[in-house]
Structure formats: C-alpha cells, structure tokens
Amino acid sequence: MATKKITFDPTAGVPVASNLTIYGGANFNATFNVVDTSNTSYGFTTAWSASAQLQKSAGIGATTVPTATFTAGITTGSITLALSSTDTQPIPEGRYLYNVLISPGIGQTIYNIINGNILVYPGISSSP
Numbered sequence: 001m002a003t004k005k006i007t008f009d010p011t012a013g014v015p016v017a018s019n020l021t022i023y024g025g026a027n028f029n030a031t032f033n034v035v036d037t038s039n040t041s042y043g044f045t046t047a048w049s050a051s052a053q054l055q056k057s058a059g060i061g062a063t064t065v066p067t068a069t070f071t072a073g074i075t076t077g078s079i080t081l082a083l084s085s086t087d088t089q090p091i092p093e094g095r096y097l098y099n100v101l102i103s104p105g106i107g108q109t110i111y112n113i114i115n116g117n118i119l120v121y122p123g124i125s126s127s128p
Contacts, residue, residue, distance in 0.1 A: 008113055009037050010094050015099065015112045024091055025123025028083040032114060041077035047105045050074040054098040054118050067091055074102060077091075079113070092120040105107040 006016040022028045036040040050073065053066035070081040077078060079100060099115035 003033065004030070004038075005033045005035065006114065007039075008034050008111075009044050010088065010109075010111060017114045017116050018114050019116045020098070020118045022083070022088050022091065022118055022120045023095070025085055025089045025125070027085050028081075028088055030081045031058060032079045032080060032081075034077055034113075044074050044076050044102075045104075048074045048102060049105075050065060050079055050102045052100040052114075054096045054099060056094065056096055058097050065094060068072060070098075072100065089123055091120050093120055095119055 002020055004018055006018065008016075018032070020030055034044070036042050052070040052072045054068050055064050055066045057064055068083060068087055070083055072094070073080040073082075081100065096118045097115070098118050100113050100114050101109045101110050102125070
C-alpha cells in the first residue's frame with residue numbers, strides 16, 4: 001500500500017506527478033494525504049467526488065480505452081485508489097498512465113489533481 005503526501009493548489013492548474021506500482025493478482029491500494037499550500041489537511045467535504053483510470057497510452061486522437069477503473073474515494077484530507085486482486089490479475093505487464101480527477105460537485109470545476117506512470121508487474125503465484 002502506497003501512502004504519499006501531495007499539495008493541492010486549485011489555482012496552479014497543474015497536477016502532482018506520482019508514480020505507482022501494481023503487482024498482478026494482488027490487491028492495490030494507494031492513499032494520497034492532501035494538504036493545502038499552508039501544509040494543512042485539505043478540507044474536502046462530502047460533496048467532493050473522485051475518479052481515476054489507467055490506460056496503456058494517451059495522445060491526440062488516441063483510440064485506446066481505459067485498462068482499469070480504480071475505486072476512488074475522497075475524504076477530508078485524503079484520496080484513496082483501489083483495485084482488487086481480480087482487477088489487477090488480467091492487466092498485462094508494462095508501463096501505464098493514470099490520472100485522478102476530483103470535483104467539488106456536479107457542474108463544478110473538474111481538477112486533474114494527480115497523474116503519473118504505473119508500472120505493472122505480472123502475477124506469478126495464484127491466490128492462496
């Protein structure tokens with residue numbers, strides 16, 4: 001389980017870069033502890049929502065579809081991403097791109113808060 005601290009500045013307009021690793025056939029969990037520019041836990045409310053996906057590549061006119069969609073959660077001061085072992089098992093080995101989008105509510109601004117690479121290692125053993 002990865003835990004990372006990031007600073008969210010809505011006025012910056014630039015996502016935080018964070019690279020992650022997934023092991024095929026294992027549960028994946030990542031927690032991002034989010035602080036504001038004063039290094040205080042960010043005050044997300046229950047109205048905020050998050051979404052995140054990974055895909056092999058991205059580009060103008062790219063026709064690739066997401067390889068996986070994370071279960072994304074947002075609470076006061078943190079964002080969590082998760083994939084179950086059955087979700088990680090079929091992901092082929094390689095480097096993928098991902099991003100995390102958040103919004104304070106329906107019809108509100110959508111922020112690309114985190115993006116980066118995910119290195120996927122294949123599962124070797126079967127589940128116990």
